[in-house]
Each structure stands twice: as C-alpha cells, then as structure tokens.
Amino acid sequence: KQEVTQIPAALSVPEGENLVLNCSFTDSAIYNLQWFRQDPGKGLTSLLLIQSSQREQTSGRLNASLDKSSGRSTLYIAASQPGDSATYLCAVRVNSGGYQKVTFGIGTKLQVIP
C-alpha cells in the first residue's frame, strides 16, 4: 500500500527566503508525482507534474525534483512571497488493480511572513 509523507507539517519563513518542501513515498513504482497548493477553504491548484522518467520540472519560482529510487520529491520555492502562503500537497500515481490510483500526502502548511 502506497504511503505518502510530507515533512514538515508546517513551516513559517520570512519573505524572500528560499525554501524546500519534502515528500516521500513508499512504493517507488510510480507513474508520476504531482504537487498542488491549496488555499484555505478552496480546492487544489496543480503546480507541477513530474513523470516517472523525469528528474525535475520548473515553473517560475518553483522547481520540483524526483528521485524515484529513494522515494523522494522536493518542491523548491525561490524568493518566497506572502502570496505563497498555502498548504502544499504532493500526490503520487501508481497502478493499482488495473487502474491508476492517486495517493495524497497530508500537506505542508506554509506561512510566509512579510
């Protein structure tokens, strides 16, 4: 059974700092890994998707890496801004009983202090 862990559970940083969010998973036979952000009371917004054959993906100030063999992914946020404050979730997609199943972590709650 796939388990996804995100550390830390919460993080508070001053504006302008670079930061790294961590995601680990137990079953390395994944199709892909997706990072989302969730604002309070809202749905999930897709940030980056990394295919199993890829090592990293970049979008603006965000860079996500994937080390499938060690079951780890990181989300790097450069020059953090107060608008980055949200909960960040990672999700891995694996084959399960003939269909693809997605398992989510609980998330890291990020607060960027002005």
Place this chain on the structure above:
Amino acid sequence: SQTIHQWPATLVQPVGSPLSLECTVEGTSNPNLYWYRQAAGRGLQLLFYSVGIGQISSEVPQNLSASRPQDRQFILSSKKLLLSDSGFYLCAWRGGGSNQPQHFGDGTRLSIL
C-alpha cells in the same frame, strides 16, 4: 481551456436528509472524473471515480453514491446523511493517458447538523 465547476460551495443539512452535489467539466471530452473527501488533518480520500458515462467505481463503502449521467457531469448523492458525512468534498478531472495532471474544483463544505 478546460474548467471545472462544483456546487454548491457550502451546504448545511440535517441528519437523515438527502444530498446531491454536482460537478461539471467544460472544454474537454471523456474525462476521468473523481470525488474526494478531505477531513481535517487527513489526506484526500478517494470516494468514487469514473472513466466514462455510467461507469462508476467505489473506493470506500458508505452511504454515498455517485452517478455520471452525461460525459462531463458527475453527481455525488446520499439518500440519508449521517453526521460522519460532514467534510470538504472535492471533484476532480483528468484527461486520458498515464501522465495527465489532475485538476480540482473549488470544493463543497458540507456540514451535517
């Protein structure tokens, strides 16, 4: 571009009442559709998914059901709500293929009294 609409945004219902949450997707055809529930301090729990009209798979046995009457419409229902059905319900869609990202609606906050 593709969009996903989910309503209502919030709902307060008494125990034992029926439920109907609706989700529609625009700008794509034959999407994979999903219903999740998110409880505080817990990860998203997949409730139902659908790969086509009338094709529904259930992940968790419960008093909820789902239907897909049209290609881009996904409905979550219950005949009699329980207190434990309270939570944040999210609809999502994904295109075909292994490496398509999942996209979510804005969610419905359901409170059972």
